[in-house]
Amino acid sequence: MKPEEKIRQGYIDYILEHNHPPKSVYALCKSIKMKEDAFYEHYTSVNVIESDIWKSFFEETINRIEQEEVYSTYTVREKVVAFYYTWIEELKSNRSFILTVYQAKKERGIRLEDFKVLKAFKQSFQDYMTNLVNEGLESGEIAERPYITAQYSKALWVQTLTILRFWIKDHSKGFEKTDIYIEKVANLGFDLMGKTALDSAFDLMKFAFQNRMQ
The missing domain is CATH 1.10.357 (Tetracycline Repressor; domain 2)
Incomplete structure (x- = not known):
């Protein structure tokens, strides 16, 4: 799975599990076990996912x-x-x-x-x-x-x-x-x-x- 796909799927899973979007990049990265600097190579914030x-x-x-x-x-x-x-x-x-x-x-x-x-x-x-x-x-x-x-x-x-x-x-x-x-x-x-x-x-x-x- 490509990093972008992992992030998108992680975002979807987070919403389904918590019933709301992740409030920060940190929260999302923690749930998908990804370093923040790796996240920023693909997205600028959780709001654009x-x-x-x-x-x-x-x-x-x-x-x-x-x-x-x-x-x-x-x-x-x-x-x-x-x-x-x-x-x-x-x-x-x-x-x-x-x-x-x-x-x-x-x-x-x-x-x-x-x-x-x-x-x-x-x-x-x-x-x-x-x-x-x-x-x-x-x-x-x-x-x-x-x-x-x-x-x-x-x-x-x-x-x-x-x-x-x-x-x-x-x-x-x-x-x-x-x-x-x-x-x-x-x-x-x-x-x-x-x-x-x-x-x-x-x-x-x-x-x-x-x-x-x-």
Whole structure:
């Protein structure tokens, strides 16, 4: 296990055992039997670890899906759905930790949308989705719309938070309801981003306007 992984896992274990984050680097290092100077080679404080944990969930998800040979053959819609399914699978192994920190923040009146620890994950996610959106624009899966296209990755982030919130509250066997929710939410998102009758009508009016004098 790499030092960063040891620190992240130690942080998770500490929260599960004490029901609160370690109050100091010393407390965490003592629990994982690591010298403080070794800790500071990887993190500046305990406050940044949780943010890195969420980012690591994302990075591991990407690693897993990109290792699948069929992934490169997927449509953009299929890639997004595959991401969500795999991401939830990644979160399952840390559900107790996620529920603990979620409940603690909720009791302090902090909404999921305002979790500062999600900031690094959000940036990496939006960068990834921006690439997929561009791929979708090239393939025609996603419609180019003035002023709106640039907001697609932000909309997908909001969608991601709704999936996370649903999964946190899901008590169905094997979280099967979350799987259904992912499919329905992702399909709705791509139906909205895809070309519709309104886009076709706009294209027709634009063409007619441009050629009205000919």
